[in-house]
Amino acid sequence: MISLGIGRFSNSLNRIQIVTTGTIKDENGNPLKNVAVFSNETGAKEWTNKNGEYRIVTLDREQLTFQKESFIEQHIQLSNKSERHDIYLISESSLSTSVLGNFTVQKKEEKSQSVSFYTKGAVFDDTALPLPGANVIIKGTSKRTQTDFDGNYTIETKPGDVLVFSYVGFETKEITVSNVSTTININLDPDGEILGEVVIAGGISWEDYQPQKDDAWKEKAKQAYKNTLKFRKLKIAEKREKRKAKRNNE
Structure with missing residues (x-):
């Protein structure tokens, strides 16, 4: 079966382009150059300059990966707006265990607590x-x-x-x-359960005790989810109005 990736393309129609900037440093605060900054979703990729600075254009809500040889790979989840994210990459050598005596081990523990x-x-x-x-x-x-x-x-x-x-x-x-x-x-x-996938909750398969999910059930599940979103929007609007009224009375 050939997949055309229609679901992902359709979902991207409701998303916006954002710009993410920042500085990448090691655990000692030194800027790192030539760090790869990329998104697996859109394929966007940039590198940090000699000052550890980067700038990348992506879709909102993507996940960015920060990668450099001899450092632990890091990830961040973007929001729905342009933001600055300063990153600290941890070197692999700083996480390696080297026991030279009780004094050395205790020193490593104190360093771990301080960060x-x-x-x-x-x-x-x-x-x-x-x-x-x-x-x-x-x-x-x-x-x-x-x-x-x-x-x-x-x-x-x-x-x-x-x-x-x-x-x-x-x-x-x-x-x-x-x-x-x-x-x-x-x-x-x-969750994919609305689309008929299996969910494990408390060690018991959802399929073990749920009736067969026909098209009518799926439509009800989708409608219930939409109703939940509407309720959430109403509660948020209500809370905002209360805050506004409180500010006006002060």
Whole structure:
């Protein structure tokens, strides 16, 4: 069967072109030149100059990859507007373990603790509406948080941590933390369950206890999703009006 990629092309019709700029440095704050900055979705690719600066034009909500030999590859999720993202790449040598005695091991632990910082941002759906109550987890740990009503979150991280973003009815995404005092905004796409795919929840296959999903069921699921979006828009508008009224009364 030949795939024409119509779904991706159609989806791009609702997206806009944005410009992302920034500076890329190593873990010691030194600028890195010739770092490849690219998007797997559109194929856009640029390199940093001698000052570690980059500028790349892409579609909104793409994922950018930062790649340089002997450094840990990093990724960021773009939002729906032009922004600046300063990136810190971690060298592979700094993460290698070399035990020369108890004193050396303790020194490495102190250095690791000193580079922790807070990562913040917002989680949106594919239409740029905030997702309140979305889960943000550091992969492989029990450290987690949830987004507030406006989709905002804050969590303590360190370079190399992998943030897992999840929300009921949406696909899970993972982003590697690379920025010191960073902001990571992310858009989650609707889960393929609406299209008839299998979802695993709590270790039980969705297909094990759900009735067969005919065309009528799929239409109801799609309509329910649309209704959810409408409800969310109304709640956001209501909250904005309350804030406006409060400011007028002050």
